[in-house]
Every structure is written in structure tokens, then in C-alpha cells.
Amino acid sequence: MNAIPLPALFLFLLLLILLSGFFSGSETALMTLNRYRLRHQADQGHRGAILARALLERPERLIGLILLGNNFVNILASALATLIALRIGGEGAIAVATGLLTLVILIFSEVSPKTLAARYPERLAYPASFLYTPLLKILYPLVWSVNWITNGMLRLFGVRRTDGRDSVLSREELRTVVNEAGAMLPKRSQSMLLAILDLDNVTVEDIMIPRNEVDGIDIQDSEEEILNRIKHAAYTRLPLFDGDIDSVIGIVHVRDALHVLLDKGLDKTYLREIGRRPYFVPESTPLYQQLLNFQREKEPIGLVVNEYGDFLGLITLTDLLEEIVGEFASDPAHTIGEIHRNQDGSLSIDCGISVRELNHALHWKLPTNGPKTLNGLIIEHMETIPEPGTSLKLSGHPIEILHTADSAVKTVKYVSKAS
Numbered sequence: 001m002n003a004i005p006l007p008a009l010f011l012f013l014l015l016l017i018l019l020s021g022f023f024s025g026s027e028t029a030l031m032t033l034n035r036y037r038l039r040h041q042a043d044q045g046h047r048g049a050i051l052a053r054a055l056l057e058r059p060e061r062l063i064g065l066i067l068l069g070n071n072f073v074n075i076l077a078s079a080l081a082t083l084i085a086l087r088i089g090g091e092g093a094i095a096v097a098t099g100l101l102t103l104v105i106l107i108f109s110e111v112s113p114k115t116l117a118a119r120y121p122e123r124l125a126y127p128a129s130f131l132y133t134p135l136l137k138i139l140y141p142l143v144w145s146v147n148w149i150t151n152g153m154l155r156l157f158g159v160r161r162t163d164g165r166d167s168v169l170s171r172e173e174l175r176t177v178v179n180e181a182g183a184m185l186p187k188r189s190q191s192m193l194l195a196i197l198d199l200d201n202v203t204v205e206d207i208m209i210p211r212n213e214v215d216g217i218d219i220q221d222s223e224e225e226i227l228n229r230i231k232h233a234a235y236t237r238l239p240l241f242d243g244d245i246d247s248v249i250g251i252v253h254v255r256d257a258l259h260v261l262l263d264k265g266l267d268k269t270y271l272r273e274i275g276r277r278p279y280f281v282p283e284s285t286p287l288y289q290q291l292l293n294f295q296r297e298k299e300p301i302g303l304v305v306n307e308y309g310d311f312l313g314l315i316t317l318t319d320l321l322e323e324i325v326g327e328f329a330s331d332p333a334h335t336i337g338e339i340h341r342n343q344d345g346s347l348s349i350d351c352g353i354s355v356r357e358l359n360h361a362l363h364w365k366l367p368t369n370g371p372k373t374l375n376g377l378i379i380e381h382m383e384t385i386p387e388p389g390t391s392l393k394l395s396g397h398p399i400e401i402l403h404t405a406d407s408a409v410k411t412v413k414y415v416s417k418a419s
Contacts, residue, residue, distance in 0.1 A: 009084050016077040017109055023070035025113030026128035027063070029121040030056065037122075048126025051133050060151070064143045065136050074109075077101065171197055195324045199288035204281050206356055206372060207323060208304045208313035213352055216241055217252060219268055226271075230257050237301050239314070240275045246311045248303055250275020280305050283312055291320055326360070346415045348402065351375035362414075366395050375409045385409070 030052060038056075041049035055062045078101060085097035117124045136143065169177065178185070178193045185193070216239035217229050229238070233254045240250040249272065256274045281290060281302035294300060300317040338353035339361055349358070351374040355366050358374055371377045378401075379385065381394060386409065390401045403411040 006084070006087060009080060009087075013077055013080050013084065016073045016080065017104060019073045020070060020077065020105060020109035021113040022128070023066050023073065024110050025117040025124050026132070027066045027070070027117075028114040029117035029123075029125035029128065030062065031059075032118055032121045033125050034121075046126075048122075048129055051129035052125050055129055055132055055136070060147050061136065061143055062132065064146045064150070065132060065139060068139065068143065068146065069135075074105065077105070171200070191326070192324055195326075196288075199291065199323065200286045202287045202323065202356075203283065204285045204287065204290055204302075204304055204315050205283040205312065206368065207287070207319050207354065208283075208315045209319070210313045210352065210354075210373065211245055211311055214239060214245065214314050216245065216248075217257075217271075218243065219249070219272065226268075227261070230254060230261070235316075237316075239278070239303065240271065248278050248311065251278055251301060252276075278303050281315060282307075287320055287323060290315070294320070342413075346413055349374065349399075349412050349414060351378065351409045351412060364395065364397060366397075374412070378409050378412070 033052065033056070035056075038049055038053055042053045078098075081097045081101040082094055085093040089096070175194060175197055178190055178197070181190060215229075215234060217226055218241055219226075220243050221229070236254050238252050238254060239245070239248050240252045241248045252271065252275050257271065279297055279299040279302045281293070281304050283304050283306050285293070290302070294302070294317050302315050304312045304315055306312055338350035338357070340348045342348055347362075353374050354372055355368050355374060355377055356372075358364060359366055359368070366377060371380050377394060378392070378399075381392060382390070385404060385407060386392070386401045388401050388403060392399060392401075397414060400413045400415075401409060401411075402413050403409075
């Protein structure tokens with residue numbers, strides 16, 4: 001060693017410090033890679049991503065390789081620094097050299113490269129994977145021996161290799177990923193993805209049209225009433241019932257009914273024949289499952305029933321899709337039938353509106369795990385049928401009872417702070 005010039009020793013020491021920084025930075029870069037972006041880029045054929053994914057499939061081997069290299073160069077650098085200190089100042093300079101080397105390695109081989117790698121992991125991880133892949137094959141016996149000893153020690157403490165593997169994301173974890181996507185996802189797409197994740201938490205009962213608002217055709221009505229109902233139908237499909245809404249005998253497409261009127265006039269017998277078999281839906285069906293059911297049954301409308309078979313309401317594919325994409329109307333406060341804006345800026349709200357629909361329309365946060373309609377929510381809150389003129393607050397929103405009838409609250413008035 002005494003024959004090696006001092007400048008060559010300093011140059012070799014600098015090389016070891018750079019190698020130490022490479023090992024430290026590449027370790028951080030590989031371990032902080034976004035696993036989902038890595039898989040996507042690997043599937044797209046990115047060579048660096050393919051190699052990095054293969055290395056990360058057995059992280060204990062990769063870590064063993066990196067630590068072998070990092071410790072080797074650090075120990076060698078320490079020995080070289082000691083030799084240089086002896087050449088320059090004798091034994092008294094060893095302590096100074098140790099302190100300086102520690103500071104240099106800490107700044108230039110640990111903190112700086114790891115900080116840079118954490119910010120730009122792909123820029124270091126992918127090139128490093130080209131070096132680590134063949135290096136792992138060359139040093140595999142040594143790496144395997146170190147890992148075997150390490151895993152044996154960990155097993156003594158009850159740690160198994162599979163304990164550290166990535167687990168499948170839960171719904172809430174996936175929600176966090178979508179929420180933190182930020183600028184990578186348009187706001188509209190973000191809200192739609194979150195709505196899809198919520199479909200399993202919402203049931204058919206939460207968004208159905210209640211039975212008292214279902215518009216249908218009673219086969220026992222007079223011909224004039226049936227004609228009027230068909231001509232002024234708000235929906236393209238109407239339930240056909242016999243005397244009572246609980247006795248649904250079919251679903252009639254208004255277009256087919258109009259064809260009957262044009263061809264044969266009103267024929268109740270033929271009206272029964274063109275009615276399609278009703279499709280019944282249990283009230284507790286999650287919306288995600290119901291979306292699949294609509295697709296499988298090729299039916300865009302379902303009759304919601306409870307456990308006793310009683311008719312509760314109606315659900316359509318359009319209602320379900322609006323839970324994902326939002327209202328198709330541009331301004332819910334003006335277009336929803338149950339909400340009307342008054343000249344003074346206040347809102348008159350029909351209490352038959354569902355709580356979820358009201359939350360969507362006015363961006364409120366009324367509880368949805370109890371009564372399904374605003375009327376039910378008010379009665380639960382008041383514990384009685386309130387008189388007109390009664391004022392109350394629901395989740396901080398002041399409303400005034402305008403009209404009650406038939407043991408229910410019919411209409412309320414809401415004055416927003418911005419009014």
C-alpha cells in the first residue's frame with residue numbers, strides 16, 4: 001500500500017464514497033417505487049420496469065445484495081481513510097479521519113442520495129436494476145447464505161417471509177388512492193370512481209322511487225283515464241297493475257302502447273299481452289349487484305319488494321347510473337321536481353324527496369342510515385307530526401314546515417345563507 005501514490009488513494013476513496021451513495025440511493029429508489037405505476041410500465045414493455053419488478057418480487061434478496069455491496073464499500077472506505085491518515089499525520093490523525101469520513105458518508109452517501117432517490121425513484125431505480133440483475137446472479141450463493149441465516153433468526157421471533165408481502169387494497173385504501181390522485185385524475189372522473197366504490201354501501205331501497213310516487217296504469221280504469229295516463233307519461237315504461245299497485249301484472253313500454261292505440265284503439269286485453277313480465281328486486285340489494293343484475297336480465301326497470309313480497313317502489317337503470325355520474329340535469333336546484341326555487345331565493349322542498357337525492361342536489365350531509373325520505377327524517381327528529389309554521393334544524397340547515405297532510409309532512413321551506 002505504501003507504494004500507491006497518495007492522490008491515487010484519494011481518488012479510490014472518492015470512488016468508494018460514490019459507490020456507497022449509489023447503493024444507498026438505489027435501495028431507497030427501488031423500495032419507494034409506486035408499485036402500480038411499476039406494474040403498468042412493466043406491462044407496457046419498459047425494460048427497466050420489468051427488471052425492477054423481478055427484483056422486487058423477492059425483496060429480501062435485493063436488500064441482501066445492496067447491503068452486501070454498501071457495507072463492503074463503506075468498510076473499505078474506512079480502511080482506506082485510516083491508511084491515508086497514517087500516511088499524512090500518523091496515528092493522531094486517525095480520529096480526525098474517522099470523524100471526517102463519517103460526516104462525508106452521512107452527507108454524500110446517505111442523506112443526499114436517499115433524499116434525491118425518494119423524490120425521483122424511477123430515474124435511479126430503473127438504471128440500477130440493469131446492474132443489480134446480473135450482480136445478483138453472480139453473487140447469488142453469498143446472498144442466499146446471508147438470507148438463509150437472516151430468515152432463520154427471524155423465524156425464531158415468529159416472523160415469516162410471507163408476512164411482508166403486499167396485501168390487496170381494501171375499498172377504503174383504494175378510496176384514499178383515488179382521493180390522493182390529485183392532478184393525475186380529472187375531478188369529474190375522481191368523483192365517478194369514488195361513487196363506484198360506494199355502490200356496495202348503498203342499497204336499492206336508498207334510491208328507489210317510493211310506491212306513492214310511482215306512475216302506472218290501472219287496467220280497471222276507464223279508457224279515457226288510461227289514454228290520458230299513457231299520453232302524459234313521464235317515463236318510457238310504466239307498471240301495469242290490476243286494481244291495486246300491489247297487483248302488478250306487467251311493465252308496459254309507452255311506445256308499444258301508443259302503437260296499439262294507433263293500430264287497434266284501446267284494447268285492454270292486448271294491453272295485458274304487451275306487458276312484459278315484471279322484474280322484482282329485493283330492497284336490500286346493493287347497487288353494484290343490481291347494476292350487474294340489470295345487465296344480466298337485460299331489464300332497465302325493477303319493482304322493489306320487501307321480504308314479504310310487498311311492493312315498495314321502483315328502481316330504474318337511469319337512477320342507478322345517476323349515482324355514478326351524477327344528475328343528468330345541469331342545475332339540480334331548478335330541475336328536480338321536488339325542489340322549487342321561490343322568487344325570494346328560498347327553496348320549497350317536497351318532503352317525499354329521498355335524503356340521498358336531497359344531499360346530491362343541495363350538497364348537504366343529512367344522515368342516510370335512517371329514514372329514506374325528508375318526511376321520515378323530520379318526523380324522526382321531531383318525534384311527532386309537526387304543525388305548519390314549525391321551524392327546526394336538520395344537520396345545521398334551517399327549515400320551516402309549510403304544509404302537512406295525511407299524517408305526513410308535505411312541504412318545507414329552506415332559506416340558504418346565501419339567499
